[in-house]
Amino acid sequence: MWRKFISNAILPILFVSVGAFSALVVADISKQHQNATKPLETEEVASSYAISPYDHIFQAVGEKYGIDWLLLAAIARTESQFRFDAVSKVGAVGLMQIMPLVARNMGYAREALFDAQTNVEIAAQLLLENNKMLRLSADFDKEERLNFILACYNAGYPRIADARRLAEYHDDDDESWNAVATYLSLLSEPEYADHEVVQSGAFHGSDETITYVNKVTHLYNRYRRRIVL
Numbered sequence: 001m002w003r004k005f006i007s008n009a010i011l012p013i014l015f016v017s018v019g020a021f022s023a024l025v026v027a028d029i030s031k032q033h034q035n036a037t038k039p040l041e042t043e044e045v046a047s048s049y050a051i052s053p054y055d056h057i058f059q060a061v062g063e064k065y066g067i068d069w070l071l072l073a074a075i076a077r078t079e080s081q082f083r084f085d086a087v088s089k090v091g092a093v094g095l096m097q098i099m100p101l102v103a104r105n106m107g108y109a110r111e112a113l114f115d116a117q118t119n120v121e122i123a124a125q126l127l128l129e130n131n132k133m134l135r136l137s138a139d140f141d142k143e144e145r146l147n148f149i150l151a152c153y154n155a156g157y158p159r160i161a162d163a164r165r166l167a168e169y170h171d172d173d174d175e176s177w178n179a180v181a182t183y184l185s186l187l188s189e190p191e192y193a194d195h196e197v198v199q200s201g202a203f204h205g206s207d208e209t210i211t212y213v214n215k216v217t218h219l220y221n222r223y224r225r226r227i228v229l
Contacts, residue, residue, distance in 0.1 A: 050227055052082045054095065057120050065124040070227065071146075072096075072120060074220035075153070078212065084116045096123035126153060133157050140175070143217075147177035150216050155184070155209040158200045162187060165197040181210050 049055050051073045058076070062069030079097040080086035092099050093113035100110040103122060112118045130152035136145055152160050163184040164174040173179045185206040186192040193202035 051223060052076070054082060054084075054116055054120070057117050061117070061120045061124050064121075065128060067124055067127060068220075068224075070223040071216075071220050072124065074216050074223055075123065075150075076120070077219055078216050084119070085114060094119035096120055098122050098126075102126070123153075130157055134160075136175070144175065144177050146217060146220075147213050148180070150213045151177070151181075151184075151209055154212040155203070155205060159184065159187070159203050159205075159209075162198045162200050162203070165199075166192060166195060169195070169197050177213070181206070181213075184209065 051058070051070070054076065055069070055073070058069040058072040061067070062072055076082055076095045079092075080095050082095065084095050086095070086097065087093055088097055090099075093103075093110065095116055096119050098113050098119055100113065103110065103113055106122060106125070108118065108122065113122070127149055130149045131145070134145075134148050134152065134157075136148070148160065160180065163180045166183040166186065167174040167176075167179050170183075172183070183192070184203065187198065187203035188206065190202070192198065
Protein backbone atom coordinates (compact mmCIF):
# COMPACT_ATOMS: atom_id res chain seq x y z
CA MET A 1 0.00 0.00 0.00
CA TRP A 2 1.19 3.50 -0.89
CA ARG A 3 4.25 1.93 -2.45
CA LYS A 4 4.87 5.00 -4.62
CA PHE A 5 3.94 7.48 -1.90
CA ILE A 6 7.23 7.29 -0.04
CA SER A 7 8.86 9.54 -2.65
CA ASN A 8 6.35 12.33 -1.98
CA ALA A 9 5.88 14.60 1.02
CA ILE A 10 3.41 13.16 3.53
CA LEU A 11 0.53 15.52 4.13
CA PRO A 12 -0.75 15.83 7.71
CA ILE A 13 -3.49 13.42 8.65
CA LEU A 14 -6.59 15.36 9.62
CA PHE A 15 -9.64 14.00 11.34
CA VAL A 16 -12.80 14.82 9.42
CA SER A 17 -16.46 14.44 10.24
CA VAL A 18 -18.45 11.34 9.51
CA GLY A 19 -20.38 13.33 6.93
CA ALA A 20 -17.27 13.82 4.80
CA PHE A 21 -17.19 10.12 4.09
CA SER A 22 -20.95 9.54 4.22
CA ALA A 23 -20.93 7.32 1.14
CA LEU A 24 -19.14 4.66 3.14
CA VAL A 25 -20.98 5.00 6.46
CA VAL A 26 -22.93 2.18 8.07
CA ALA A 27 -25.79 2.79 10.45
CA ASP A 28 -25.42 -0.11 12.85
CA ILE A 29 -22.21 -1.78 13.97
CA SER A 30 -22.16 -5.12 15.77
CA LYS A 31 -19.58 -5.69 18.51
CA GLN A 32 -20.19 -9.34 19.20
CA HIS A 33 -16.71 -10.78 18.56
CA GLN A 34 -13.85 -11.11 21.04
CA ASN A 35 -10.25 -10.11 20.31
CA ALA A 36 -8.42 -12.39 17.88
CA THR A 37 -4.67 -12.80 18.18
CA LYS A 38 -3.94 -14.54 14.90
CA PRO A 39 -5.58 -15.22 11.53
CA LEU A 40 -7.52 -18.45 11.06
CA GLU A 41 -7.67 -20.78 8.10
CA THR A 42 -10.20 -19.85 5.42
CA GLU A 43 -12.64 -22.62 6.34
CA GLU A 44 -12.56 -21.67 10.02
CA VAL A 45 -13.03 -18.00 9.24
CA ALA A 46 -16.05 -18.81 7.12
CA SER A 47 -17.63 -20.88 9.89
CA SER A 48 -16.76 -18.74 12.93
CA TYR A 49 -16.87 -15.15 11.72
CA ALA A 50 -18.89 -12.98 9.38
CA ILE A 51 -15.75 -12.05 7.41
CA SER A 52 -12.56 -12.58 9.45
CA PRO A 53 -11.19 -12.88 13.00
CA TYR A 54 -10.76 -9.11 12.90
CA ASP A 55 -14.43 -8.24 12.38
CA HIS A 56 -14.61 -6.61 15.81
CA ILE A 57 -11.70 -4.31 14.94
CA PHE A 58 -13.09 -3.34 11.55
CA GLN A 59 -16.45 -2.66 13.17
CA ALA A 60 -15.03 -0.54 15.99
CA VAL A 61 -12.76 1.48 13.69
CA GLY A 62 -15.52 1.82 11.11
CA GLU A 63 -17.87 3.21 13.73
CA LYS A 64 -15.24 5.62 15.04
CA TYR A 65 -14.36 7.07 11.64
CA GLY A 66 -17.66 6.68 9.78
CA ILE A 67 -16.42 4.08 7.32
CA ASP A 68 -18.25 0.91 6.35
CA TRP A 69 -16.43 -1.88 8.21
CA LEU A 70 -16.98 -4.18 5.24
CA LEU A 71 -14.82 -1.86 3.15
CA LEU A 72 -12.06 -2.05 5.74
CA ALA A 73 -12.38 -5.84 5.66
CA ALA A 74 -12.21 -5.88 1.86
CA ILE A 75 -9.04 -3.79 1.91
CA ALA A 76 -7.43 -6.04 4.52
CA ARG A 77 -8.28 -9.17 2.55
CA THR A 78 -6.80 -7.69 -0.61
CA GLU A 79 -3.74 -6.26 1.12
CA SER A 80 -2.71 -9.04 3.48
CA GLN A 81 -5.18 -11.94 3.30
CA PHE A 82 -6.03 -11.01 6.93
CA ARG A 83 -2.46 -11.54 8.17
CA PHE A 84 -1.63 -9.13 11.00
CA ASP A 85 2.08 -9.98 10.66
CA ALA A 86 2.34 -9.63 6.87
CA VAL A 87 5.35 -7.72 5.52
CA SER A 88 5.55 -7.06 1.79
CA LYS A 89 8.69 -7.08 -0.33
CA VAL A 90 8.74 -3.27 -0.22
CA GLY A 91 8.26 -3.17 3.55
CA ALA A 92 4.52 -2.50 3.95
CA VAL A 93 3.31 -3.93 7.25
CA GLY A 94 0.26 -5.54 8.76
CA LEU A 95 -3.39 -6.10 7.93
CA MET A 96 -3.73 -2.95 5.84
CA GLN A 97 -0.11 -2.93 4.56
CA ILE A 98 0.96 0.42 5.94
CA MET A 99 4.35 1.77 4.90
CA PRO A 100 6.56 2.51 7.95
CA LEU A 101 7.46 5.97 6.59
CA VAL A 102 3.78 6.87 6.39
CA ALA A 103 3.26 5.61 9.94
CA ARG A 104 6.31 7.48 11.23
CA ASN A 105 5.02 10.73 9.78
CA MET A 106 1.82 10.08 11.69
CA GLY A 107 3.71 9.47 14.94
CA TYR A 108 3.78 5.64 14.96
CA ALA A 109 6.81 3.39 15.18
CA ARG A 110 7.12 0.45 12.79
CA GLU A 111 6.55 -2.00 15.64
CA ALA A 112 3.12 -0.47 16.28
CA LEU A 113 2.00 -1.56 12.83
CA PHE A 114 1.90 -5.18 13.97
CA ASP A 115 -0.93 -4.25 16.35
CA ALA A 116 -4.07 -4.94 14.33
CA GLN A 117 -6.14 -2.16 15.92
CA THR A 118 -3.45 0.47 15.31
CA ASN A 119 -2.88 -0.72 11.76
CA VAL A 120 -6.56 -0.47 10.84
CA GLU A 121 -6.90 2.93 12.53
CA ILE A 122 -4.04 4.32 10.46
CA ALA A 123 -5.66 2.95 7.31
CA ALA A 124 -8.97 4.59 8.21
CA GLN A 125 -7.25 7.94 8.73
CA LEU A 126 -5.53 7.60 5.35
CA LEU A 127 -8.82 6.81 3.60
CA LEU A 128 -10.40 9.92 5.12
CA GLU A 129 -7.41 12.05 4.24
CA ASN A 130 -7.51 10.83 0.63
CA ASN A 131 -11.18 11.72 0.47
CA LYS A 132 -10.41 15.19 1.81
CA MET A 133 -7.53 15.83 -0.59
CA LEU A 134 -9.57 14.75 -3.63
CA ARG A 135 -12.00 17.62 -2.98
CA LEU A 136 -14.91 15.91 -4.63
CA SER A 137 -18.33 17.50 -4.25
CA ALA A 138 -20.69 16.27 -1.55
CA ASP A 139 -23.05 14.81 -4.15
CA PHE A 140 -20.29 13.09 -6.12
CA ASP A 141 -21.16 9.58 -7.31
CA LYS A 142 -20.49 7.14 -4.44
CA GLU A 143 -18.93 4.41 -6.56
CA GLU A 144 -16.65 6.83 -8.37
CA ARG A 145 -15.62 8.40 -5.06
CA LEU A 146 -14.65 4.98 -3.74
CA ASN A 147 -12.64 4.22 -6.89
CA PHE A 148 -10.62 7.40 -6.46
CA ILE A 149 -10.07 6.89 -2.73
CA LEU A 150 -8.83 3.34 -3.25
CA ALA A 151 -6.56 4.43 -6.09
CA CYS A 152 -5.01 7.02 -3.76
CA TYR A 153 -4.62 4.42 -1.03
CA ASN A 154 -2.68 2.17 -3.38
CA ALA A 155 -0.66 4.61 -5.49
CA GLY A 156 -0.61 7.70 -3.30
CA TYR A 157 -2.63 10.87 -3.78
CA PRO A 158 0.09 12.73 -5.76
CA ARG A 159 -0.03 10.14 -8.57
CA ILE A 160 -3.80 10.33 -8.86
CA ALA A 161 -3.63 14.11 -8.78
CA ASP A 162 -1.14 14.04 -11.68
CA ALA A 163 -3.45 11.80 -13.71
CA ARG A 164 -6.43 14.06 -12.99
CA ARG A 165 -4.48 17.14 -14.08
CA LEU A 166 -3.52 15.42 -17.32
CA ALA A 167 -7.15 14.50 -17.95
CA GLU A 168 -8.22 18.09 -17.36
CA TYR A 169 -5.42 19.43 -19.59
CA HIS A 170 -6.61 17.17 -22.42
CA ASP A 171 -10.23 18.24 -21.93
CA ASP A 172 -11.13 14.83 -20.56
CA ASP A 173 -13.25 14.13 -17.49
CA ASP A 174 -11.05 14.33 -14.39
CA GLU A 175 -13.98 13.10 -12.29
CA SER A 176 -14.32 9.83 -14.21
CA TRP A 177 -12.19 7.02 -12.82
CA ASN A 178 -12.02 5.29 -16.22
CA ALA A 179 -10.67 8.45 -17.83
CA VAL A 180 -8.22 9.16 -15.03
CA ALA A 181 -7.03 5.54 -15.04
CA THR A 182 -6.12 5.97 -18.71
CA TYR A 183 -3.89 8.94 -17.91
CA LEU A 184 -2.46 7.13 -14.92
CA SER A 185 -1.28 4.45 -17.36
CA LEU A 186 0.17 7.08 -19.66
CA LEU A 187 2.37 8.40 -16.85
CA SER A 188 4.81 5.59 -17.68
CA GLU A 189 5.59 7.36 -20.97
CA PRO A 190 8.11 10.25 -21.00
CA GLU A 191 5.79 12.44 -23.07
CA TYR A 192 3.28 12.43 -20.23
CA ALA A 193 5.60 11.97 -17.25
CA ASP A 194 7.49 15.14 -18.24
CA HIS A 195 4.35 17.17 -18.93
CA GLU A 196 4.17 20.59 -17.30
CA VAL A 197 1.14 19.65 -15.18
CA VAL A 198 2.76 16.51 -13.78
CA GLN A 199 4.47 17.06 -10.44
CA SER A 200 5.62 13.58 -9.42
CA GLY A 201 7.28 12.30 -12.58
CA ALA A 202 6.93 8.88 -14.17
CA PHE A 203 4.68 6.23 -12.67
CA HIS A 204 4.99 2.57 -13.62
CA GLY A 205 2.47 1.06 -11.21
CA SER A 206 -0.77 1.85 -12.98
CA ASP A 207 -1.64 -1.77 -13.77
CA GLU A 208 -1.29 -2.68 -10.11
CA THR A 209 -3.41 0.28 -9.01
CA ILE A 210 -6.20 -0.37 -11.51
CA THR A 211 -6.27 -4.06 -10.59
CA TYR A 212 -6.27 -3.13 -6.91
CA VAL A 213 -9.29 -0.85 -7.25
CA ASN A 214 -11.19 -3.55 -9.13
CA LYS A 215 -10.32 -6.25 -6.58
CA VAL A 216 -11.31 -4.24 -3.53
CA THR A 217 -14.56 -2.94 -4.99
CA HIS A 218 -15.53 -6.42 -6.20
CA LEU A 219 -14.82 -7.93 -2.78
CA TYR A 220 -16.56 -5.08 -0.95
CA ASN A 221 -19.71 -5.52 -3.03
CA ARG A 222 -19.59 -9.25 -2.42
CA TYR A 223 -19.39 -8.71 1.34
CA ARG A 224 -22.28 -6.24 1.18
CA ARG A 225 -24.44 -8.80 -0.61
CA ARG A 226 -23.53 -11.42 1.98
CA ILE A 227 -24.16 -9.33 5.08
CA VAL A 228 -27.25 -7.21 5.68
CA LEU A 229 -26.62 -4.67 8.44
